[in-house]
Amino acid sequence: MQSMLREYKASIFQALAHPTRIAIVEALRDGEISARTIQERLGIEQANLSQHLAILRSRQIVANRKEGNQVFYSLRNKALVKVLDMMRRYFQAHLAEEVQMLGEIEAEDPARRKERLD
Amino acid sequence: MQSMLREYKASIFQALAHPTRIAIVEALRDGEISARTIQERLGIEQANLSQHLAILRSRQIVANRKEGNQVFYSLRNKALVKVLDMMRRYFQAHLAEEVQMLGEIEAEDPARRKERLD
DNA sequence: TGCGAATATTCGAGAAATCGAATATTCTAA
DNA sequence: TTAGAATATTCGATTTCTCGAATATTCGCA
Structure with a gap:
């Protein structure tokens, strides 16, 4: 119980324990943007961004919304x-x-x- | 420059990205305590605690003060x-x-x- | 001095994280 | 319907993390 909570906390910290993912969260600070935009801003490989986004998604840190061809990401919790x-x-x-x-x-x-x- | 800052942030998050280290920081919340006391509270191996403390030390998250035979730890930054x-x-x-x-x-x-x- | 307690360090094995390459999926528009 | 754009997933290699066991260090006290 207590320890489960700590594991959960640790998993959130761990999700933020990478410069790229911090950059992503900072990019989402002012509202939702598309994955493409994030990729351009950070200047990283497409696959790599997608992997990092998957981690943030799995921790429920970001939400994603599909619009046509693109996917918009935003922070779930201010x-x-x-x-x-x-x-x-x-x-x-x-x-x-x-x-x-x-x-x-x-x-x-x-x-x-x-x-x-x- | 910007990216160095993010790496630094990431390294702090990474230092907190483990249940044991979160427990340590929480144990230090109300003031300094000895390594022995932390170990007893958490119920973990001595060597393991020392390793985790070393990580928190390396990130400047905790300070340590030697008093005779024991070492007291505290949070560097409230x-x-x-x-x-x-x-x-x-x-x-x-x-x-x-x-x-x-x-x-x-x-x-x-x-x-x-x-x-x- | 030298024993024992408290703490730290080193080492090796196993687990987890990270990356780019390759591939898959889903959508738009011609 | 097919090409291409946007995004996601899988794979394998490399690096990093984590643990307990063993060992080292430092200090107080008999």
């Missing part, structure tokens, strides 16, 4: 966006501790800095 | 707790969609239910 936002704060707080990076961060353009942390 | 809280909401929202589980959830004792969702 709470995940908030999780990612929280993660961003985590990274900010964490990076602040990294002395070596601190210099670069403070030196760079603020707008660029914000963008980089997205 | 923001992670908020991430986990957010995840809990995610699970709750998600579980609410799962019709088959809904029956069981509503049928069970409320106190027990809250505990299970932790």
Whole structure:
């Protein structure tokens, strides 16, 4: 019971434990887009994207809607966006501790800095 | 740059992508405890716990403090707790969609239910 | 000193994740 | 109905993860 919940949590984290899948979720942040669009944005192999999407689907993280020839993907649960936002704060707080990076961060353009942390 | 950040995020998610490591982080939620205590609570092999702690250490998720014979672990960044809280909401929202589980959830004792969702 | 407790590391085997290539499926439009 | 576009699935090779067993390290205390 308790452990089942943890396995479930772990499976969600695991689904996000890949740069490509994080990029996918981030791409879906503002609404649904087609698989083709995602592929173009990420610049990866079609089969590979499909595999990653299959993983996100199997974890119920994304929903897909067929429209004619294409498939549109979207986030099933907006709470995940908030999780990612929280993660961003985590990274900010964490990076602040990294002395070596601190210099670069403070030196760079603020707008660029914000963008980089997205 | 953007992709480095994603790899970093992915590495944090990956560090949490195991039930045992989630249990460890949850055990550290209320403050530092010794490795021995964690091991007793989780009921796992000593070597195995040490391996998982090494992973959390390598991702800078936990800090460790030596005191005599034992080592006390703690969370480096409280923001992670908020991430986990957010995840809990995610699970709750998600579980609410799962019709088959809904029956069981509503049928069970409320106190027990809250505990299970932790 | 040296024994025992607490913790960490190394090693090897088995399981799981990842990728591109090849192939399948489903749809549109000619 | 057939060609081609969009997407999904399968396959096999490679890499990464995970575990327990064995071993190492570090510390307190007799």
